Amino acid sequence: MLMISSLSLSSNCLSEKIALKKYRRGIKRGCIQRPKILPAATRDGFGLRVFVLSDLHTDYPENMAWVRSLSTRRHKKDVLLVAGDVAEIYENFVLTMSLLKERFEYVFYIPGNHDLWCRWEREDLDSIEKLNKLLDASRQLGIETNPVAIDGLGIVPLFSWYHESFDREENISGIRIPSLDMACKDFHACKWPGNLSNRDTSLALCFDAMNEKNQHTVKQIQRTCSQIITFSHFVPRQELCPEKRMLFYPNLPKIIGSDWLEDRIRSIHGIKDSSSACHVFGHTHFCWDAIVDGIR
Numbered sequence: 001m002l003m004i005s006s007l008s009l010s011s012n013c014l015s016e017k018i019a020l021k022k023y024r025r026g027i028k029r030g031c032i033q034r035p036k037i038l039p040a041a042t043r044d045g046f047g048l049r050v051f052v053l054s055d056l057h058t059d060y061p062e063n064m065a066w067v068r069s070l071s072t073r074r075h076k077k078d079v080l081l082v083a084g085d086v087a088e089i090y091e092n093f094v095l096t097m098s099l100l101k102e103r104f105e106y107v108f109y110i111p112g113n114h115d116l117w118c119r120w121e122r123e124d125l126d127s128i129e130k131l132n133k134l135l136d137a138s139r140q141l142g143i144e145t146n147p148v149a150i151d152g153l154g155i156v157p158l159f160s161w162y163h164e165s166f167d168r169e170e171n172i173s174g175i176r177i178p179s180l181d182m183a184c185k186d187f188h189a190c191k192w193p194g195n196l197s198n199r200d201t202s203l204a205l206c207f208d209a210m211n212e213k214n215q216h217t218v219k220q221i222q223r224t225c226s227q228i229i230t231f232s233h234f235v236p237r238q239e240l241c242p243e244k245r246m247l248f249y250p251n252l253p254k255i256i257g258s259d260w261l262e263d264r265i266r267s268i269h270g271i272k273d274s275s276s277a278c279h280v281f282g283h284t285h286f287c288w289d290a291i292v293d294g295i296r
Contacts, residue, residue, distance in 0.1 A: 084112025
């Protein structure tokens with residue numbers, strides 16, 4: 001039996017432990033009907049446990065202290081998925097991932113936008129070079145950044161980046177809304193080669209193409225694994241974000257997700273309902289649990 005759980009970084013994120021094979025799906029008025037959520041800290045002795053984290057932002061000392069506070073014994077046989085935004089400062093990234101690897105048997109990582117900020121890097125280093133720097137450091141620490149099968153469970157990290165055309169909801173009118181340039185530091189803190197830009201779909205396409213090298217491994221996982229978890233930093237569907245009228249920054253959907261990410265996920269899990277299909281994402285800082293077209 002596979003257990004998937006979330007480690008709580010703040011008081012408004014509930015720890016979760018859900019038996020996927022016992023999960024019953026049903027939607028009523030936009031709500032997911034599900035069995036009682038058990039605390040992630042409890043053990044029942046059944047099989048592999050998978051924990052998920054995102055947006056640790058350990059450049060903040062209190063968040064680094066939280067990572068240090070995680071048990072060095074409780075999770076020695078567990079799997080951890082880290083869905084991006086670990087730290088902007090490279091040394092903090094390495095320290096954070098080292099601490100997590102000391103606590104979990106398997107740690108998987110996919111980069112987020114904050115990880116690729118270059119404000120503390122040398123001037124000639126761009127965000128693609130920093131990406132490679134983080135992936136190299138991860139490999140040296142024993143962190144998985146490619147698809148791996150563990151005891152019949154396939155885990156597939158997915159590279160992605162957002163594009164503005166992902167947002168298909170009508171814009172909010174009648175109020176002054178800051179531009180993306182003003183609201184999103186990515187436009188200034190990331191540095192891209194000349195052929196890539198946040199202004200179009202080039203970054204979303206570039207990051208999606210990074211997944212192609214793993215296609216052979218993904219196909220093997222599809223053939224041999226009874227359950228598959230994919231994970232990304234960015235959001236695959238706009239339904240996984242509150243409506244604009246509920247958002248402090250109504251243009252948030254323009255900088256959160258990718259249509260190519262959704263296509264990539266569907267190519268792995270299929271287009272029909274599957275009790276074994278699960279995708280994890282971060283970035284928005286909203287705690288979210290839903291089933292959309294058969295994928296949890």
